[in-house]
Amino acid sequence: MLPTDLLIHRHRGEELTPIRLPINDSNLAIATNVIALFRQAQHQTQGELNRQLQELEGDSPNYRIKRGFAHLLKSAHCTFEILSPLEPEPLRQRVFSLAAQTTPSLQATPQILQQVAEKLSQELGRDVHPEQIRTGLYADLAENRMLTQFQEPTPESLLHRYNLAQVQGIFYRASHLILNVHRNDPGEYKLLFRYLKLFQLMAYIEGDADHGFTVTIDGPTSLFSPSTRYGLAIAKLIPALLHVTKWHLTATLQIKDAYTQRQRTPHFTLEPDADLVSHYPPGKPYDSMLEQSFAERWQALKTDWVLEREVDLIPIPGSVMIPDFRLVHPDGRSFLLEIVGYWRPEYLQKKFSQVRQSGCNHLILAISQRLNLEKAGVKLDNVPAHLIWFKDKLNPKEVLAAISP
Incomplete structure (x- = not known):
């Protein structure tokens, strides 16, 4: 993503619009030149690279574009290392x-x-x-670190990444967002909600998979103390949203006017036809190494129970639960499995509150013994789920024992 000083936005009444670059010969030529400079700068110091970038910028009026390209290449495509015989x-x-x-x-x-x-x-x-x-x-000084690897993108992909970053920068100052998603494939809903969970966004969810969902997300400026990290987490959601087919996003922003110094509350809207390209993969098999390890070890078991990755959404007031796995037996029995690994106290409180609200009596909670639930303020009374405790890895045999009659 881009720092605030490299964002280029335009005010149109109560709307804020990010400036995006057309994919034309002129902009592709700029991207090509910046990429070529990075390619030639391999095995040079970051200080030398910065000097060459300044020369490339010169006194050109589009220096911010070149600087934006360079920032994206440094952060996403470069490896800078400390080369020294000793620390x-x-x-x-x-x-x-x-x-x-x-x-x-x-x-x-x-x-x-x-x-x-x-x-x-x-x-x-x-x-x-x-x-x-x-x-x-x-x-170990930043300017002395060596550019050891450069994963070269195409000029077109760099332009797409730049345009997406300009849109992402809008959400650094969001007070709240309303996202309407409807008539989508169930797998797209699950992917979106998994990203909401991954970035630990504060969201209120209404609706169901048949009629669609309305997701209200608190933005960084709605917090008691505005958090840059939370603003970045909001921005990281946008590339994931591009993998959903039908949606509409409206954001209310809090921005100080550069001339009057007064707070303004412009709006920003985004839809799937915005001609943005995501650099996120469309999905990944597992959310954590813990889940992947469990699934791989399950395959070694000799059992009639089948482990499924894609599970149904469990609606609860204000949210949904997406268990990690479903266990299905040929005789029709079925259990849902949620692995509770290493998370912050706020997440644990929310997770166990969701379990209570779900009323799901065929849910298995596998809980890491590393978690201090008492310190997190979590009580295990009135939890309508089978509880399994594990240390470093979840043993499939323990899960199998819990569901076998």
Whole structure:
């Protein structure tokens, strides 16, 4: 995503519109030039890369576009590493301790670097050269980190990512959002609600899969203390929403007018035909390594029970529950399984409240023993579910024992 100073928006009455770039030859040429600069800058420092980017910007009026492209490439396509024979901080301690034993001089510097290089060569079992010591001393500074990998995108995909980032930036200052999703495939609803869960967004959900859902989401400016992290979480939802077919989003924003310094409350609307392209995959098999590990271990069991990934939504007042798995037996018996792993107290309180409201008596809760439910204010009384406790990994045999007569 883009920082606030690289967002380009236009006010039209009570509407706020992000400026998006057309996919034309001119903009593709700019993207191509920026990508080529990054390709050539591999194995150079970030400081050198920044210097070349400044030269590319020059005094061009579209410098913010180039700077936006560069920001997206750095954050999503580049790997910057600290290259030093030893971690820079202990390396500095060695060099400075040795230097303190002699009178400071330009002539003494090569000797000190040579001594440290020889000592490290013996310790590490490989050749370390004085120049590596010199460059490694401050290799942990951002400008000295080395561009070691660059996953080159196409110019067109970079333009799409830029346009999406401009739209995402709208939601940094949202007070609340209303999302209407309707007449969609059930799998799309589940994907959307899983992303709501993943980003831990405060949402109130009404409706059902047959008639559609209305999702009201609190924005970052609705909090007692506006949170930049929460604003980013809202923005991260937008690429996921693009995988849903039919929806309409309205956001109310809180923005200070640059001239009058007064708060304004413009609106922003978004629909599927906005010509935006998501960089998120359309879905992933599992939400966590814990779920994936359980599913893989279940396959090794010899049992008639079938483990299913796609399950029905459980409507509850103001929300929905999406259990992780369904267990189905050929004789018609069925159980839902929810794995409660490592989450914050607020999430745990909400999760157990949902379980109570669901009234679902064929639900199994597998709870990690690492969770301090008492400290989180969670009580296990009146929970209409079978409870299973596990340590590091959930054992499928324990689940099978809980559902077998």
